Amino acid sequence: MQQAQKPCSGYSYSWTSSQGQKIKSNKQQKYPSQIFSVSLLFPVSDCKVDLSFLIDGSWSIGKRRFQIQKQFLSDVAQALDVGVAGPLMGIVQYGDDPSTEFNLKTHANSRDVKNAIEKIPQKGGRSNVGKALSFVNKNFFLDSNGNRGGAPNVAIVLVDGWPTDKVEEASRLARESGINIFFVTIEGADENEKQNVIEPNFVDKAVCRTNGFYSINVPSWFNLRKVVQTLVKRVCDTDRLACSKTCLNSADIGFVIDGSSSVGTGNFRTVLQFVANISKEFEISDTDTRIGAVQYTYEQRLEFGFDKHSTKQDVLNAIKQINYWSGGTSTGAAISYASEQLFSKSKPNKRKIMILITDGRSYDDVRVPAMTAHQNGVISYSVGIAWAAQDELESIATDPDEEHSFFVDEFDYLYKFVPRIIQNICTEFNSQPRN
Template identity: 80%
Template sequence: CKVDLAFLMDGSWSIGKRRFKIQKEFLAEVAQAISVGVAGPMMGIIQYDDPVTEINLKTYSNSREVKSAIDKIVQKGGLSNVKALYYINKHYFSDANGNRGGAPNVAVVLVDGWPTDKVEEASRLARESGINIFFVTIEGPDDNEKQNLVEANFVDKAVCRTNGFFSLPVASWFALRKAVQPLVKRVCDTDRLVCSKTCLNANDIAFVIDGSSSVGTGNFRTVLQFVANITREFEISDTDTRVGAVQYTYEQRLEFAFGQYNNKAELLNAIKHINYWSGGTSTGAAITYAAEQLFSKSKPNKRKIMIVITDGRSYDDVRAPALAVHRQVIAYSIGIAWAAPDELEYIATDPDKEHSFFVDEFDNLYKFVPKIIHNICQEFNSQPRN
């Protein structure tokens, strides 16, 4: 269960000392159940209304230390004001606090009754920056109290709409202990933590690289630098973005598969060491090969992106293979020098102007990196993820 897990605990006066103590006991039991450790889950705590970090992610490296620190937490008071969600989004999951990058960020909000402020916008911003928001609501409002709600259906608005997976209603404070195991099971289910993904950590990206004779050794190095520059922008790990690469001439060669390199340094090193092949140009066959060798092994919750880089007209048909992959893959075409404009359009997903690029010289490839990243992110953010 490798997650970076933060709890927002309710420190408002309305819950009283006894229930605050029950909350601390619940957090101590969670720490015990997930087995905190540097190779697994790291756990931190923020107390709100006025958010204050009680425990950083990196402060304690085992459950016993976390439990001992929870014991010492003192109730701060205030309202049940969940503006702390803005705080975690801006400040908490930072490298300085011990955020590890390759581990999913999870925030569990404990609320007594209901929040005294609106949570929808703060939660949405947190989710869009990749934080998985869970709400544990204890003793929600009864029928008489519902008129006091600041935001009706606040839980539904705060979490990803996935059949109650991200919300856990608890009937009473004394039943809170029963929520430990169900909650731990959910926060550790990294395959389900897909709703709160960002454009930089949600993809399987395949580079299909022209290694034909017309490219030449020096230009091939420039292409590899371009591939590395795009890759560098993404968060790389087995649970984040994964990258694979195929080089082709008349034939095709799998350089590395998705998940073969699960950290950025190893991946960039593998790209750098791809050997130039030299030969003809069969781009259509290469697209089919990449679909079979890479995307057939793609994870179902990943966005599938293919980036084809070529400097000439293909000896075979690209249209049929491109149409076939468009059903499951977002395809980008990058043409250089003698690449054929009509083929670049066939390869690219519609609209072409967002997915197809052309440069006269290899040395100008680098200019497209920000545009490609921008387009990938814009497309991702326009898709409904609730």
């Protein structure tokens, strides 16, 4: 495969292959004789993120612009102030196949990162971005590579022009793994070249939100250095990194547990095991999923709120210690109580999920309290056992009922619903609109 020569005063080249096609021609682009470093030592506080830069090593970029790309990465590393208490940075270069240049734990400061960047040779090949995203999803953010767990995972993709493969599916899988994907595209296709683009609107198909936060388009390589500050500020704005939230670490889950006399002590312990089995599937912390619990009879009791326990083990211990109450069954009042004592204290960026477990018909109305909860953004699951009333379970459940309402004859069969409930919670999360 031949690499086109690209003099600094301009370039004209074409490149094709039997497997992919990427053509550019007659673009006049002036580059300075020197590549200037950008001094951007503005303070970046509280920027604890794990960053993977996917850099374009394809032949279409040329040697000169590959060097500009490396200088851009050095400027970003300097602006970030890389360190173990702040941002960590690794680089994957892609062409025909991606490979890791260095991972998160290789270099612990900006100086070492910059020195490592300077030594990166160009790979060549096509611009297989989708393949690179799949590689990063499976191989980069591993504990063995320095992934810190509590830090958001961010992948920043630099693309010269457009990818030579499809990115949508690989991006979706990466986002569902909790990776925030940013695209920096340089010199996109002009009207004559658009027929060569394999996947039109590939940026919108790849990023988590299509509102412009996750994408930066740079009209020429000469302007790349101007977006360093913009990019650094965005990746460090951890409150807006919504894609680091998956279905397992983004909810406030409140269990509303029937403690009426008809349940009995033995069955009540089975219910608590069911609650524990659901809870342990989630990533639990102050900033991830939080768990709360209410027990009810005629009255209601807050067993523990969302802010009480911040580790999975503490939550599981608290569930085990809930004492069976015994009494009547006022499910409607319990829903209202949970709305006030649990979900009114939910964080704005959390999904509010109520899982109500009951074994009988309520002595009061459940429809109005359930409707009020739904209107306040609570996603409600109802789990009925034995004598629970089907019409009430459907009123409690968020629509569609078949995905949020469950019934079983025996307490001992409750465990069967655990994977279905988790799957439905995740399916619902992943189907949310991305714009």
